[in-house]
Every structure is written in C-alpha cells, then in structure tokens.
Amino acid sequence: MTPPRPLGIDVGGTKCLGVVLDGDGAVAAEARRETPKNAPALVDALADIVGELGSAPAVGVGLPGLIDRDGTLVASAHLGAMAGLRLAARLEDRLGVPVRVGNDATFATWAERTLGAGRGCDDMVMVTLGTGIGGGIVAAGRLVLGRNGFAGEFGHMVVDPGGPPCPCGRQGCWERYASGSGLARLARDAALGGRIGRVVELAGGDVHAVRGEHVQQAAREGDAGARAVVDAFARWVAIGLVNLTNALDPQVFVLGGGLAEGADLYLAPIDRWFTELLYGGSVRPRPTLRFAALGPCAGAVGAALLAAGDG
Amino acid sequence: MTPPRPLGIDVGGTKCLGVVLDGDGAVAAEARRETPKNAPALVDALADIVGELGSAPAVGVGLPGLIDRDGTLVASAHLGAMAGLRLAARLEDRLGVPVRVGNDATFATWAERTLGAGRGCDDMVMVTLGTGIGGGIVAAGRLVLGRNGFAGEFGHMVVDPGGPPCPCGRQGCWERYASGSGLARLARDAALGGRIGRVVELAGGDVHAVRGEHVQQAAREGDAGARAVVDAFARWVAIGLVNLTNALDPQVFVLGGGLAEGADLYLAPIDRWFTELLYGGSVRPRPTLRFAALGPCAGAVGAALLAAGDG
Structure with missing residues (x-):
C-alpha cells in the first residue's frame, strides 16, 4: 500500500482545485468545488475536497492575495469578504494535520521550479500575467517569502508614475499595462484612436467590449493594428522583466497566468523588447524567458509540494 | 597571539580602502591607496594594501560594477578600462590565500546586515544613494547574489519610460531621479524654472553649477523652493522603495551612499511618501526605513566578513 501523499488546493476567484501527486509529481487525483463567498463555507469546501481525495499527511492551500x-x-481582491480569516489554524483544527497556507502565485512558482519550466533553476522568477500580475522568486534554490510572506507582488510596481489610475489607489502600476486587463486597455485606447478596426469588428463593433482575446485573434490573422497593440503590450511586459532582472538577476523567467495561453503570439515580441531594454545586455548573460509548463494546476501542485516540507 | 583575521578592501572610483576587523567586527586597522587606472597597477595596489595590513587567512575585495x-x-562605469579583469584569480595567484571579489554595494549590504543598521534582520534591502544607485538583498538571512552575482542593481530599474535619457541607453531609470545626480537634475530643472533662487545663489549664480549640496544647504535654511525639490526627490526615492517592497517584502530598508549624510533632511519626506505610496499600506506591516550605520567603511567591512566565509 502506498503511504498517503501531500495534498494541495488552489483557491481561485470562482473555483477551488485540489490535487494529490504521485511519486513523480504527476497529478494522481483531482477534486473541484465552487469557491464559496464566506469564510465558514470556504473552510467547509476545503475540508470537503480533502475528504474526497482521501487522507493526507499534510495539506497546502494557495489563495490570491496577501497571506501572512x-x-x-x-x-485579497477576490476574497475580500474573508480578510482576517486565520485559514491555516482553522483548517488544522478541522483536519488534524499540518496545513500550509500561502499566496497562489508563490506556490505556483515553486511548482514550476520543481516540476515545470524552471526545473533545475536555482535563481528563477515567475511572473503570472492574468487579470492582474503576481509571481514569486526563487533565489539560491529557495523560495523567497519576505518578512510577512508577501514577496512577489510584482503587479503594483510603479512603472509610470504619471500613468493611468490603478484600483489600488496609485498610478501607473505594472499591471495597468502588462496584464490581461492591461492588454485590453491598450487595445481600447488604440480602438478609440481608430487604429484597430478588425479588433473592434471581432468585439461586435463595440469599442468598450474589446478584450485581449479579440486582439489575439486579429493579430493571428495578421492584422497590423492588432500586432502593434501586441508589440506595445510586449514592451510593457519587458520593462517589468528588465526591472526584476536588475534587482534579482535570475537565470530564467517563467511567464504564467492566463496570457500563457497566447505564448506563440507574445513570446517573440516580449523577448525582443527584453533584449533591447536589458541593462548591461551586451556584457551580461541574458536570462531566458519561458512560458509556464504546468498550466492552471500549478498553484495546487505547488501547495502539495510545499505542504510536504519542500521549499 | 591573535590569529590573523580576514581582510576586506573596497575599491572606489578614486581610492581603495583596506580594513582588518577585530573579534567584535570593529575596524582594527586601515590602509589606503589611490585607485590605479589599469589592471596590473590595481592588482599591485591591492597586494600592497594586504602587505601593509599583515597576513590574512582570506581577502575580500568589493568593486563598483557587475562582478561575476x-x-x-x-x-564598471568607474573602472571600465579594467573590464574583463579576472581579479579573484589574479589576486589568489599573487597572495596565495582565497580571495572573494564582488560588488561593493552587495558587500556593504552584508556589513550593514551583520554589524550595522540591518543587524538581526533576516529580510533586508539596502539601497545606496550615491552618484548612482546600487544595493543588495538579504532574504531569509542570506545574501541574494542572483545567477551571475549581479543582483541588487536597482539604479537601472525603469520607473518612467518616457523620462530623461540615462547614460545606460534607456530612459527614466530610477537613478535619473533618486540618486545624487538625480537630485541635482531635479534642482537644475527647478532652477531653470526660476523656483529656487537661493539654491542658484549658493551655486555662485550659475544654474548649471547647481548640485545636491546647494539644495541641502538652502533646504536647511528653510528655503521653500529647495524644500520642494527635496520633497520631489523623496517621492522618487519612495517610488523605488515601494516597488522593491512589492517584490521582496523586506522588514527593513537601509539607505546608504553619499546621500546618507543628509539623513536628517531626507528621512522624514521619504518616509511620508513611502507610507502614502505603499501598496496594501493599510493592512500590511510597513517596512522600516533607516539610514546606514557603518559609513564609507561598509564595503570593506562586508568584504572582510564575506571573505571569512560569512553570508
């Protein structure tokens, strides 16, 4: 009989995904629940997932937001109603096993480092480009958590202090430009300037309905206006990556999140801008840019690995 | 008889400073040489300093620039003519003891962490505000070097992509604003706008001669225009510190470099802007800002500590 294996759960804005890994780190079993709207129901849903997947010696749970x-x-932007929830303590009481709770992107970083696109890299930065931007840092083979556990919140680095307002209350945060919503904003600006007729057509003729996927589709069709938007977006992504290179000097950047699905479209222009903007680019080894390998399971996989005492 | 102690040397743009520490980490002996203009003379000067300070079981040497x-x-901006110099290997051949060579600001970071303003902090970031900006990172009690040893090059983080050109070839690098030369630039812009008459007076009536120390002096006299320049400068410093907080979540920032001499003038406005701009500031513990404690010896002290196998 195989001994019970650590179990990881990723709590997203709409659903919770639980996984158990086999001895090689592959996902051996999964369970899903909708993400509840309040704290007691969340604890119930997570306990339910653990019950469905069977006994585990330890449980990891990744959530979006600042987790101490x-x-x-x-x-948490998505789970704001649950702010203050002492989730690790509550789940340990309920489950009777050690529970590690942390930021979902930090956990995904560890999964990519251990089993994915950053495998074998001791100095790695993951950047998740989704609705917003998150990420995580591995330095000398260890996860960087920071004093409170909040390291890797790259989305609110200010890259343009005179730029558009951010819901966080400041202006010109990186995720105003380099996230999925940033891409949509760049596209709507271009649409209002009349430069991307095909993209607007794909959005049903409504400039305000323009989203990232319309830009992607038009760019894949070869539309010049859409390609220019992708290029502007890629430049903003590269600016943040260059800044992180100056600070952290990683060997590899792993780009994840929803935009990783458009990897074929984005990787080349991001790479070109990154090379162009890199400080000391002519004399320093250039970090490699890769898209994430583990897909939407990464957070849950990382939670399982870290619950097992990894990291 | 005391056993020989590790020896550290800081190579500056104009002079080299060597130190030997006593058992408490205090500087027990110092030696100085002018910084030579070519590689063989630099190796000679460093060997000379070691000769003057006596035998050492290991030697550390910090230099400005990218050191692998x-x-x-x-x-290196200051030692460009020596690019490619395999300094550690050359000195080991010459001295017959292990030599650790690295970036001066990274080494100063370790000194401040061990003996100075960051003492006891496992998660700390040092930022040196001099002619340019450098720094270093301590995470979970260990120095973060990065893949190549280039971590902590904060000065060329882009904080304003449409900003003034930087000698590095890009625009809007943090050190265009938040360094000593950035302060002077902000002051000259204000002077050209006619807003800081007293500062220009202190610079002998020549707008182009305006430097940071003139701003400091006028601000200490209470001149409103000079105080506004200090405030604008402080805001740019804070923007970078906020970005580094998002990425690294340190417990303490140690601010060093030449501007640390104006600590009484800068700390309060930097602190105010930092609080105002911090992401999640209402819910997260706020990193503490402190000025460096070890002064211009920090690089050499850190070199000695790291040569001893610390870090």
Missing part, C-alpha cells in the same frame, strides 16, 4: 506567514488571509 | 561569481569584473 501564519496562514492568515490579510487582503 | 568567479570574481571577474564584467563591466
């Missing part, structure tokens, strides 16, 4: 080192949800 | 993990000077 005690496993308390300090703040 | 093998101790080769890859690039």
